[in-house]
Amino acid sequence: MDWIVQHLWLVPALPILAGGIIALLKQRHRVLAASLAIASMFLSFLLSLGAFVHLLSLGHGDGARMVVNFNWFQFGSEWVRLGWVLDPLTAVMLLMVTFISLLVFIYSVGYMAEDENSTRFFCFLALFAGAMLGVVIANSLLLLFMCWEVVGLTSYLLIGFWYANPKAAAAAKKAFIVTRIGDLAFFLGMAWLYAQTGTLLFFDGGAGCLERSALTALVAHTTIFGLTVSTGIGLLIFCGAAGKSGQLPLHVWLPDAMEGPTPVSALIHAATMVAAGVFLIARIYPLMSADIASLPALTPTVALQVVTWVGAATALFGSLVAVAQFDIKRILAYSTVSQLGYMMMGLGVGGVSVGMFHLITHAFFKSLLFLGAGSVIHGCSGEQDIRRMGGLRKFMPITFATYACGMLALCGFPLFFSGFWSKDEILHAAFAWSVSRTPFFMGAFGALLTAFYMTRQLCYMFAGSSRRAQISPMPAHGGHAAGDICHAHSPHESPAVMTAPLVILAAFAVFLGLIGAPSWPWFQSFLGGEPALLNFGAFSGVLPLMVASSLLVFLGLGLGWLLYHRKRIEDADARDALEKIQPDAFSVLGHAFYIDKLYDATIVRFNAALAYICDWLDRWVWSGAVQAFSYLVLALAWLDNFFDSKVVNAGFDAGCHTVSRGGRLLSFLQGGRVQSYLKMIGLALIVLVMLMLWGARA
Amino acid sequence: MTAFFLIVAALTIAGTAAAMSLRNPIHCILALTLSLVGFAALYLQLGAQFVGFTQVLVYVGAVAILAVFAIMMTRSANPPEGQSHQAAFSSSWLTGGAIAAVIFAVLAWCILSKSTPMQTAIQQPDVSVNQIGDALMHKFALPLEIVGVLLTAALIGAVILAMPERRKTL
Amino acid sequence: MSPLNAYLLLSALLFSIGLTGVLTRRNAILVLIGIELMLNAANLNFIAFWRYGPNPAALTGVMFAIFSIGIAAAEAAVGLGIILAVYRHTKTTDLDQINTMKG
Numbered sequence: 001m002d003w004i005v006q007h008l009w010l011v012p013a014l015p016i017l018a019g020g021i022i023a024l025l026k027q028r029h030r031v032l033a034a035s036l037a038i039a040s041m042f043l044s045f046l047l048s049l050g051a052f053v054h055l056l057s058l059g060h061g062d063g064a065r066m067v068v069n070f071n072w073f074q075f076g077s078e079w080v081r082l083g084w085v086l087d088p089l090t091a092v093m094l095l096m097v098t099f100i101s102l103l104v105f106i107y108s109v110g111y112m113a114e115d116e117n118s119t120r121f122f123c124f125l126a127l128f129a130g131a132m133l134g135v136v137i138a139n140s141l142l143l144l145f146m147c148w149e150v151v152g153l154t155s156y157l158l159i160g161f162w163y164a165n166p167k168a169a170a171a172a173k174k175a176f177i178v179t180r181i182g183d184l185a186f187f188l189g190m191a192w193l194y195a196q197t198g199t200l201l202f203f204d205g206g207a208g209c210l211e212r213s214a215l216t217a218l219v220a221h222t223t224i225f226g227l228t229v230s231t232g233i234g235l236l237i238f239c240g241a242a243g244k245s246g247q248l249p250l251h252v253w254l255p256d257a258m259e260g261p262t263p264v265s266a267l268i269h270a271a272t273m274v275a276a277g278v279f280l281i282a283r284i285y286p287l288m289s290a291d292i293a294s295l296p297a298l299t300p301t302v303a304l305q306v307v308t309w310v311g312a313a314t315a316l317f318g319s320l321v322a323v324a325q326f327d328i329k330r331i332l333a334y335s336t337v338s339q340l341g342y343m344m345m346g347l348g349v350g351g352v353s354v355g356m357f358h359l360i361t362h363a364f365f366k367s368l369l370f371l372g373a374g375s376v377i378h379g380c381s382g383e384q385d386i387r388r389m390g391g392l393r394k395f396m397p398i399t400f401a402t403y404a405c406g407m408l409a410l411c412g413f414p415l416f417f418s419g420f421w422s423k424d425e426i427l428h429a430a431f432a433w434s435v436s437r438t439p440f441f442m443g444a445f446g447a448l449l450t451a452f453y454m455t456r457q458l459c460y461m462f463a464g465s466s467r468r469a470q471i472s473p474m475p476a477h478g479g480h481a482a483g484d485i486c487h488a489h490s491p492h493e494s495p496a497v498m499t500a501p502l503v504i505l506a507a508f509a510v511f512l513g514l515i516g517a518p519s520w521p522w523f524q525s526f527l528g529g530e531p532a533l534l535n536f537g538a539f540s541g542v543l544p545l546m547v548a549s550s551l552l553v554f555l556g557l558g559l560g561w562l563l564y565h566r567k568r569i570e571d572a573d574a575r576d577a578l579e580k581i582q583p584d585a586f587s588v589l590g591h592a593f594y595i596d597k598l599y600d601a602t603i604v605r606f607n608a609a610l611a612y613i614c615d616w617l618d619r620w621v622w623s624g625a626v627q628a629f630s631y632l633v634l635a636l637a638w639l640d641n642f643f644d645s646k647v648v649n650a651g652f653d654a655g656c657h658t659v660s661r662g663g664r665l666l667s668f669l670q671g672g673r674v675q676s677y678l679k680m681i682g683l684a685l686i687v688l689v690m691l692m693l694w695g696a697r698a
Numbered sequence: 699m700t701a702f703f704l705i706v707a708a709l710t711i712a713g714t715a716a717a718m719s720l721r722n723p724i725h726c727i728l729a730l731t732l733s734l735v736g737f738a739a740l741y742l743q744l745g746a747q748f749v750g751f752t753q754v755l756v757y758v759g760a761v762a763i764l765a766v767f768a769i770m771m772t773r774s775a776n777p778p779e780g781q782s783h784q785a786a787f788s789s790s791w792l793t794g795g796a797i798a799a800v801i802f803a804v805l806a807w808c809i810l811s812k813s814t815p816m817q818t819a820i821q822q823p824d825v826s827v828n829q830i831g832d833a834l835m836h837k838f839a840l841p842l843e844i845v846g847v848l849l850t851a852a853l854i855g856a857v858i859l860a861m862p863e864r865r866k867t868l
Numbered sequence: 869m870s871p872l873n874a875y876l877l878l879s880a881l882l883f884s885i886g887l888t889g890v891l892t893r894r895n896a897i898l899v900l901i902g903i904e905l906m907l908n909a910a911n912l913n914f915i916a917f918w919r920y921g922p923n924p925a926a927l928t929g930v931m932f933a934i935f936s937i938g939i940a941a942a943e944a945a946v947g948l949g950i951i952l953a954v955y956r957h958t959k960t961t962d963l964d965q966i967n968t969m970k971g
Binding site: 707711715723733740769789823838841 | 869871873874875876877878880881882883884885886887888889890891892893894895897898900901902904905908911912915916918919924925927929930931933934935937938939940941942943944945946948949950951952953955956961963964
């Protein structure tokens with residue numbers, strides 16, 4: 001085994017170590033904290049790069065997978081084993097996560113410059129990065145789950161970073177609880193898998209649960225509804241992924257998670273954590289796609305079908321709702337929900353490489369968009385409502401340029417932007433899906449809407465003239481503490497420490513598509529384990545679909561320009577153009593189909609009622625029992641006291657009194673007069689003589 | 699039951715009764731003397747001449763005189779007997795008398811209920827002082843010595859008791 | 869009744885009279901006198917039993933009576949000495965008033 005593989009555990013360990021050390025630092029050591037975090041992340045990036053290069057040199061196929069497993073602890077006669085794996089999937093994920101984390105860390109130095117708690121921020125960020133990398137390299141479903149939970153925890157800590165804000169605290173709680181629901185199903189799936197196969201290691205020299213022998217065993221058993229066990233397990237684990245990746249119906253936490261600082265939104269809720277769900281499905285793809293006849297099957301398994309339908313529904317839903325939002329980050333959040341749907345759909349219809357390609361490209365341009373939004377918020381002194389912005393391209397040119405790159409990549413602007421290639425792959429695979437073509441139409445309509453709402457956002461924010469002067473200065477909220485140096489009335493460009501990562505990400509957003517284009521599908525073959533071939537002829541097969549999707553994008557862009565740019569938006573309080581056309585539909589979309597309200601009225605209320613009952617039970621029944629018992633003990637104590645003082649003490653005292661009174665009575669015999677003593681002697685003599693006489697006579 | 703016995707007995711009883719009931723202590727002592735003499739006569743009648751004479755010598759000659767001295771020495775603070783508030787008998791004379799009566803009754807009943815076989819025609823034993831002296835020196839030598847010690851102790855004790863108390867001068 | 873019984877009865881009577889005096893007289897000296905009378909009555913008992921007893925030659929009764937007289941004299945001396953000492957303290961010979969030793 002090579003050094004890099006043996007020491008792959010350093011990649012998550014270094015950030016966690018940095019996080020641990022930062023946790024011990026005092027609040028004022030912000031520079032040290034930031035340096036530690038960035039340094040650890042940089043080292044992890046270098047190690048990931050080294051691992052990737054090493055993997056490239058190894059060739060293709062199953063030989064390109066190296067595992068290191070170790071025993072953790074023993075219970076009974078069995079050992080619980082953990083381990084890490086280095087294979088193409090791991091390598092690309094490692095690169096993406098470490099690189100984007102590094103850029104976000106550097107960006108945070110500028111964004112959180114005025115926040116007094118930035119030390120705590122970097123500690124949590126470092127911990128998050130370490131845990132996420134742990135998820136990526138885990139070879140054991142158990143280790144993955146443990147790191148998964150830590151990722152969830154740090155997400156909670158970071159969403160609720162400004163914990164004094166009640167909305168942030170509530171959002172953090174919501175995120176944690178909703179993902180927990182998914183994690184419950186994940187855990188059940190994990191337990192079931194362990195019960196069926198006896199191992200939780202993915203790859204273990206043939207004995208792992210994703211390897212042939214285990215899979216054939218899983219496929220052979222059937223469970224309820226005629227599903228195979230592998231499908232059942234896969235569906236349960238998919239529930240966990242759905243929670244973490246914000247699929248319908250567990251998406252409700254993602255928009256609220258925007259209460260956290262923008263770097264958090266960029267890193268966690270755009271690029272990495274939400275992608276963990278997609279990554280998980282990609283990791284257990286052999287399990288999801290296992291079927292009776294052979295691997296892979298001709299008709300997709302039930303598990304993959306479910307994944308596809310859920311993904312498609314989410315993609316459409318997210319893009320519909322994003323059309324009617326007014327908060328920058330909420331638009332991007334719903335956009336993320338939608339894109340995650342696309343990724344799931346891609347996994348379902350096309351396989352690991354299709355979904356993963358979109359995941360990688362999305363990570364770059366979505367984090368770019370979030371960081372750009374952060375830059376805009378920072379420059380506008382905390383403003384987040386797009387109606388109150390405008391004309392920002394004059395004030396923040398770099399931000400505008402990079403944001404535009406990201407926006408075009410997200411829309412899937414043809415040829416030059418990575419989003420085009422990755423989304424096209426998905427649509428192509430959906431078109432060719434043997435089960436149904438409905439996901440394709442859903443995805444296509446979603447792409448149209450994506451272009452539309454991103455254009456809307458861009459026009460609101462950067463086009464036209466500034467609407468900032470129309471409103472009174474907003475009180476600093478969000479990331480700005482008192483004494484903030486950016487308290488300028490007019491918007492301004494962000495410092496270089498914030499714009500540099502934007503530029504780097506923009507470059508990737510543009511050029512990353514080239515590694516997955518059909519003419520040179522390097523990414524897909526890397527993941528699939530075949531050599532990549534440069535083949536310009538492959539274009540011909542996909543050309544009609546490319547043209548169709550490009551037309552959709554242009555249509556969306558055109559509609560957006562029509563509604564939001566032709567008639568300049570002059571007034572901050574004016575109604576949205578779409579709202580004027582269709583006010584009812586707009587308000588339904590604006591409220592995200594009232595799903596939150598539905599959950600509130602049903603589940604949350606039910607839970608509150610249950611909590612109330614439990615509280616009543618606790619307060620009156622259990623506590624009552626304890627009270628009753630304590631009263632019983634008190635009664636016993638009182639009885640004991642009574643007994644002690646009235647019976648024992650008093651009895652003893654009475655005895656003593658009797659003795660003393662008796663003594664006093666007897667002392668009357670001692671009159672001090674000799675003659676009375678003599679009389680008594682006389683009496684005694686009489687008695688004695690009588691006794692002797694009687695005795696003698698008898 | 700000769701007449702001599704009866705007379706002497708009556709005298710003795712009278713003397714004893716008077717000694718115990720007269721108010722004036724001097725009169726009591728005089729009655730006591732009579733009683734003691736009566737005792738001596740009884741001893742003489744019983745043939746214990748030495749005892750009889752010893753009785754007169756010791757009791758009448760010493761004890762009664764001693765009692766008189768004691769009465770004399772303890773009368774200076776007391777006015778003469780006979781004052782109404784100072785009775786001769788204690789306040790609880792009835793119980794004392796009752797007890798004594800019961801004791802007499804018991805004793806009498808014992809005496810009268812038992813009849814000891816008697817040698818009625820017993821001869822007067824002929825006891826000489828010589829014999830008594832012999833007995834004292836031989837058979838009863840130890841009791842003699844002990845009585846000697848006792849008398850010494852009594853002598854010393856009486857002297858000490860009668861001595862005036864030394865006042866502790868500082 | 870036999871002579872012995874007569875003497876015994878006499879002795880008992882004299883003893884009882886002496887006891888009466890002991891128990892009832894106020895004056896301490898007279899109580900002592902009563903005790904002397906009781907001793908004398910006992911002496912009479914002894915001499916009577918010697919005279920009419922089985923073995924007068926042993927002189928036991930006589931000896932006993934002699935010693936008794938001697939001891940009675942010593943005892944009277946000491947007792948009167950005590951009474952004098954008490955009289956010096958309490959200035960009275962009334963036994964009813966000498967009760968400081970009460971319990």
